[in-house]
């Protein structure tokens with residue numbers, strides 16, 4: 001199985017790329033928990049109170065925001081591309097310093 005703990009050699013749990021759910025827009029009773037069913041990595045979970053939480057954020061594929069387009073209520077958001085680049089730059093710099 002492919003190693004899912006790193007992204008381009010960097011530890012994924014230090015890269016803050018994951019979805020956020022706008023609780024005001026989220027309507028799981030209407031959509032039938034589309035995001036929970038859609039994500040193959042279990043990033044979203046029922047929270048037991050009829051809503052959805054991002055329970056495994058670092059399981060998300062870095063740069064992948066395909067679930068966002070599944071939500072019929074536009075309740076899912078991700079960091080902007082520029083923010084992702086900056087996150088990657090910081091983590092990369094940290095590990096380059098450790099190696100050097």
Ligand code: SF4
Nearest residue numbers: 026027028031035071
């Ligand atoms: S698909 Fe959208 S509306 Fe449905 S549970 Fe997920 S975030 Fe909420």
